[in-house]
Amino acid sequence: MTSPGPFDAGPSLPEPLPDSPFPLFAAWFDEARERMDSPNPDAMTLATVGPGGQPSARVVLCKGLDIEAGTVDFYTNLRSRKGREIEGNPLSALCFHWDTVEQQVRLEGRLSRVSDAEADAYFATRAWQSRIGAWASEQSEPLQSREALLKQAMEQILELDLDIAAAVRGDPVDIPRPPHWGGYRMTADRVELWIGGAGRMHDRAVWERVVSCESGDGGWLAQRLQP
């Protein structure tokens, strides 16, 4: 056995690597949520690709993780720049970074829409202002002024006949999900788990699988990568 040397301190990935990356990913995610030292542990960078091949990236919140299926969900305006890009090209990438624990998770795969029932259920959990915002904002479109947006929101309150006094009191109010708002689910076919190490001797490994409609998931193949 080689001696540990000066670089080997600190946490590392299991040896041998587990068959699937998702249980470990989910455990890291739970830990990030429990530690409270990261204000937005659910935040992940989503990269999509436009019609000319130009990638674009922005942060969205992870709102679902299925360990068995190897999927990750997020919600957005379907007519936004990202929504339009996804409709044109469902291949995308996601990246989580939990700074305080020096962990990164990268995922690549194909996006599909979550069901209307799932989108309705999640939409109903959002604060009333966020639900009004989903109606009022034509996400990614040009805006004349800040005031114009607030006016759009007030107009939506009137149009939806919202009982604003009840909403402000915190009583439940019925605001339907806009048809242009929904969720996407990434079925990952490439996942990389990364742990920062002393002297840039990071520990990283990648899991890849073939997912097809006909034969389903063929299982993960794992490999450590040089940092």
Ligand SMILES: Cc1cc2nc3c(=O)[nH]c(=O)nc-3n(C[C@H](O)[C@H](O)[C@H](O)COP(=O)(O)O)c2cc1C
């Ligand atoms: C911490 C954080 C969380 C966000 N979560 C979401 C989200 O879950 N869904 C969303 O549509 N936008 C979210 N946004 C806003 C996006 O980053 C982005 O500005 C917006 O979706 C428009 O992107 P697009 O024009 O590329 O479609 C979030 C931004 C931040 C900083």
